Amino acid sequence: MEDNVLSFDNASTKEVKRSKRQNIPIATSNPYDARTSPADILQFLPPDGTMFGLYSDPYARMAYYMPKNGNGSARYWLESRLQEHSFTENELKLISFLSEHRCASKAQITKAIFTEKDNAYKIRDFLQKCHNRGIISAFSWLSPCDNGRKKPLIYGLTHIGAEAAEYLFQKKLPKDFKFQAVQFPPGLGPSMKTFYHYLVANELYCHLVAADRIVKWEKEPRIHLSDQSYFKPHFVAEVIKDAGELKTLWIEVVRIEEGWYENTIKRFIYMQNALLKLPKELLPSRIFMIADCDSRIPILNALAEEYVPDGVIRFTTDERLAGDWNEQTFVLCGPDGELLGSPIPFLFKDSPGMTASEYLAQQTIQFDDEFEDF
Template sequence: MVAQDMSIEHFVEGNIEEQAKAVPQNRLSPTYATTVPYKSPSLPRDILQYLPPNGNPFSLFGDPYALLYYLPVEYNVIRNSNYWLRGKEEDNNFTANEIALLTFLANHRVVTRSQIQRAVFSSSDSDTKVKEFIRKCLKSGIIVAFKWVSPCENEKLLPHLYGLSPVGAKAAGLLLPRTHFPRSYQFLPIKYVPGNAPKMTDYFSTVIANEFYCKLRELDRVIEWSSQEKIDLSNGRYFRPHYAIKTIKDKQDFKYLWLEVIRPVKNWYSDCIERFQQIQLAFTSLSDELKPELVILLVDDVSRIPDIADLAEQYMPDSRIRYTTDERLIQKNDPAIFYTYFEAQGVTPSKIKFLTPEWDGMSASEYHESLYNREDLLLDDADYDY
């Protein structure tokens, strides 16, 4: 997943700013927290601009001050990775789990152990098996582990995050049609000079989006998932949703979603206005069959939804919207992972029926199996008449 640049120019070609300014606007402003939940004496002075409006601590993947910290590695891990790849390439003996992990990271950039367990392994595999597999991959040097540090202390244990090493990216390139992986998909474990470590914001956006992906995968409803997919518009421009998702409700019944990730970073409120204007302009240029059924807005905290809902109502009124939050996705007990918002009722938990465990329509696994479970795939070449 590439860094989320929310500027108009990055997503839509043409002079969109002039069109966007023509939209009637009632001036809105964000709701700020009034109390700080942290006790550290070295907190940033502008922290109230980014905290959830209810004064809660930042969500697990919502801290705008977090900085990347690579976990220590063995000194010869890079050499190990080259040995590993040479042997795999010569013998063509990648294991099924190695192929699944390399594919997962190549498509999703940064993930947690929990996400690896759900996307790579079966539900019957033990935690011990997953941890041992990750340990071997770290030792072979094909993946890299990192965490983060922040002036905002977090009482929770922080999960490790994982990405491809440069050699891991080469291995993924052998397995996948993609011939080049951008630098942002490759991680080299170094010790940064103090004050020069990159911020975690882009990685957090990716990780929490991947949590939504894993939820859909657990429900066996996701057919296709793409990041920054270019969608051509009828007016000659194009638009790139953060994530375009094809899900399956039943046989020959597919539902298309856009997922937009909103993080509390500098200028987030004005950037959000611009982003919603882009979405509205895309909707006015797309035919009905190409519009998503829903736009999912993933925000850091439930108390921020009213502000986001006000912006959405004003700047992208043609979109059908559901909300979700970091906490709602990470929790495991309630299948209602969405929210709706109406001024009279406020924020209310919501279900999308076909995105619940109880739904029994054709699953993604059944759909993919139907593509490959065909007798003609097994015919000898000489038997194929054309």
């Protein structure tokens, strides 16, 4: 998800980057079984030597769950729903959500389209029915780095589910939003890296839905700059604090892979360029940077201070977003690298101020009668 639109002559900074690269803290111990760990694992582990975060294992590969489910019923389901105009409300919500967010866990789907009053068994049964009908595929991941914990099932639209989304919501889905379930031979499943970007961003989005603060969410929107170039944040959220107070958030996801440090510097240079070329009213109120772990945040903070001095950045991680939100969900770095809580009170559930539901409810339509009466 890297923006290659803007180009810079980085020749003068190559030596600086190379010298700093040698000083990046890396893990010195491996928490996983040494007999199955990849040889280069220390380069990607959290610097403090802990295990990979929830959505950050660079060696993970997709594995579908019950890949033949729904093979004979998906087309029939779609044709009958179209002919009878009988899509259920939950089907519409699920198809819409996955058509925008690519894939999601059961916990994320629960927050995004159900309410606290909905029974957990009802939600489970609904997802099972959708899987059996061939609307959605289910998958998880395999990795040589086993942490002993159960991995969540992740859901995405099948080709039939995507076709339904295109009929219903009048849009063309990207190819990588359509999941074709198969039984991959060992080691041949797609890398989970690109899915992780969506999954970790979904943790933020789903909380904003549950807190009733999200007005708009976009993936890689094109932000036009004053010099006719543009910048594409990974995600952009428009949230409401109160009546007349809409705030724009840029969300950036940092995952650790080969070349991540240099790519992060390049990304930060693009971001600073965008901030300098945007009018004040279009600047983001905050830039949320989702790191893979707490011990990576001081490294990212040092880069941000150097390359994005005009950005108001707050850091978080997979685990901080997936847990109960509190004053430590978002942090900034102190002078000695310590992580200091930086709470954003209006994003907490039941905070005062106009909610997204109240804001959107003000948008009504007055229909003209198009039929002439004789």
